[in-house]
Amino acid sequence: MTSIDLGMPTTPSPTLAERRKTRQIRVGKVLVGGDAPVSVQSMTTTPTTDVNATLQQIAELTATGCDIVRVAVPSQDDAEALPTIARKSQIPVIADIHFQPKYVFAAIDAGCAAVRVNPGNIRKFDDQVKEISRAAADAGVSIRIGVNAGSLDPRLLQKYGKPTAEALVESALWEASLFEEHDFRDFKISVKHHDPVVMVRAYELLAEQCDYPLHLGVTEAGPAFQGTIKSAVAFGALLSKGIGDTIRVSLSAPPAEEVKVGIKILESLNLRPRKLEIVSCPSCGRAQVDVYTLAEEVTAGLEGMEVPLRVAVMGCVVNGPGEAREADLGVASGNGKGQIFVKGEVVKTVPESQIVETLIDEAMRIAEDLKGAGVPSGTPEVVVR
Ligand code: SF4
Numbered sequence: 159m160t161s162i163d164l165g166m167p168t169t170p171s172p173t174l175a176e177r178r179k180t181r182q183i184r185v186g187k188v189l190v191g192g193d194a195p196v197s198v199q200s201m202t203t204t205p206t207t208d209v210n211a212t213l214q215q216i217a218e219l220t221a222t223g224c225d226i227v228r229v230a231v232p233s234q235d236d237a238e239a240l241p242t243i244a245r246k247s248q249i250p251v252i253a254d255i256h257f258q259p260k261y262v263f264a265a266i267d268a269g270c271a272a273v274r275v276n277p278g279n280i281r282k283f284d285d286q287v288k289e290i291s292r293a294a295a296d297a298g299v300s301i302r303i304g305v306n307a308g309s310l311d312p313r314l315l316q317k318y319g320k321p322t323a324e325a326l327v328e329s330a331l332w333e334a335s336l337f338e339e340h341d342f343r344d345f346k347i348s349v350k351h352h353d354p355v356v357m358v359r360a361y362e363l364l365a366e367q368c369d370y371p372l373h374l375g376v377t378e379a380g381p382a383f384q385g386t387i388k389s390a391v392a393f394g395a396l397l398s399k400g401i402g403d404t405i406r407v408s409l410s411a412p413p414a415e416e417v418k419v420g421i422k423i424l425e426s427l428n429l430r431p432r433k434l435e436i437v438s439c440p441s442c443g444r445a446q447v448d449v450y451t452l453a454e455e456v457t458a459g460l461e462g463m464e465v466p467l468r469v470a471v472m473g474c475v476v477n478g479p480g481e482a483r484e485a486d487l488g489v490a491s492g493n494g495k496g497q498i499f500v501k502g503e504v505v506k507t508v509p510e511s512q513i514v515e516t517l518i519d520e521a522m523r524i525a526e527d528l529k530g531a532g533v534p535s536g537t538p539e540v541v542v543r
Contacts (some may be wrong), residue, residue: 171428175400178373183300186250186271188225191371191403192301197225198420199406200413201254201375206236206243213246215413220248224417226404228252230275231261240268252302256309259286266297274302278311284336293341300344301337305330306377307351321351323360326397330364346370346395346403350377352390361396371403378408385409386419393423406454433506434463437470437481439489445473447491447510463530467521470499477501487520489513500524 182192191196200219204211206229216227224363231237231253240442244251251475252272253265265273273294276285294301307321318325326349337345347370349360357376359543364372374390379385396402405423424430436452439445460469470488472478482488482499489496496513498506500520508516 171432173428174398177287177403177467178226179344179364180369180403182404183346183371184298184302184543185226185404188271190373194403196316196397196402196424197404198223198417198424199226199228199252199364199404200224200416201228201230201406202422203413204367206230206239207233209239209242212239212243214253216243216247216249218414219417222247222414223415223416223421226250226252226271228254228406231265232253232256234261236260237268240265240270244269244271254304259283259290262286262290263293266293266299270299272300272302273488274304275311276304278309278329283333283444287333287336287353288340291337291340294344295342300346301334301342302373303330303345304336304373305347305349307335307356308377321356322496323349323351323363325366326351326356326360327363331367332370332372343370344372346358348373348375350375352376352378354395357392358395358502361401362399368400372401374402374405375408380410382409382415385411390423391424396428397423397429399428405416424492431439431441432468435466435468436460436471437468437485439481440474441473445474445491446493447473447496449473449491452489452513454492455514456517459514460521463521463525465525465526469517469521471517485522487517 168363168427180191181441182194183190188197196472202212204215206212212229212440219227227249229243230253240253250271252261253270254274254276255261256276262273262275306325307326310321310325314325314329316348330347330349334347349362349364351357351360374396376388379388385408393402407419409416421430425432435507436453436457439449441449449471456469456471470481470485472481472490475490475492478490483502486501488499494510495507495509497504498516498520500509
């Protein structure tokens with residue numbers, strides 16, 4: 159077999175804009191803001207009181223690539239589950255607090271890495287800021303000021319008539335100023351809205367007026383298909399201008415799906431090293447193989463691949479050889495056969511029935527070679543065109 163140049167990565171892939179300069183805070187072992195990579199968050203859906211189920215879900219999220227996890231704390235029983243969850247979770251745990259300020263203190267005592275507060279619905283929140291600031295500072299715990307269109311401070315709702323971008327930002331900056339009064343600045347801010355247009359505008363306004371790290375989210379984005387699109391559009395609009403330090407994709411779907419979408423959004427913008435990337439054609443009347451099935455089977459067969467790999471799955475000879483040649487690995491199909499390319503060279507031609515297994519075998523071989531060559535997992539492959 160001819161030797162193939164596997165191509166060591168050289169320079170980082172370009173991004174669309176420089177990251178906005180923000181203060182850096184710590185969420186447990188994860189840094190947020192400053193020059194820290196944009197992190198991906200999700201939230202458990204298990205009852206927090208069910209410690210085993212919650213830890214199991216956190217383990218799944220961790221395996222999927224989640225950096226930070228949030229758990230709901232709606233009751234005393236949930237608060238009492240926090241110490242075990244915080245201690246046993248592999249990734250930092252944020253306690254999500256609404257209505258009851260006493261759970262903020264419980265979460266800090268429990269060893270949570272951070273606390274999310276929703277100033278709009280915490281009773282007498284303004285009176286509590288001094289105590290919260292002191293407790294958080296003493297414990298090294300950061301806070302998210304999580305303003306949400308659905309639970310905006312009633313005073314601002316009255317002033318603006320509805321949760322406009324300006325209303326969300328005014329609420330967030332007001333609460334930030336209360337923390338600042340007590341010399342506490344270890345917080346990030348979110349101003350979530352279900353409408354990506356309002357949400358983007360709110361974050362743009364906020365980014366102009368403060369240097370706190372921003373947690374991006376389109377709230378109640380919807381089921382997986384709609385929520386993925388809304389989040390990708392909104393996050394893309396902001397991240398492409400350098401706005402956003404940590405993200406949470408909200409889907410009416412299992413939380414691991416949120417993490418996968420979040421990671422893909424970041425990878426697409428070169429904000430996170432790309433791992434497996436399938437370049438597959440949409441198919442058309444010229445296709446000589448079942449491209450959809452082929453692409454799905456290759457994707458499934460390579461799921462979890464830890465090294466950067468671009469795999470082209472193409473349906474015919476129009477763009478097939480060109481794309482397959484540009485990728486690390488590819489197939490150009492035609493006449494019931496597939497030409498298998500590795501790093502631009504045809505290494506073999508196989509019958510259609512063997513395309514998937516051949517691609518997977520070759521991918522595994524490349525992965526082993528890359529690991530042997532010391533390419534760190536997830537290091538982006540730079541393709542010079
Ligand atoms: S590669 Fe061929 S089959 Fe696929 S979309 Fe292009 S022309 Fe159609």
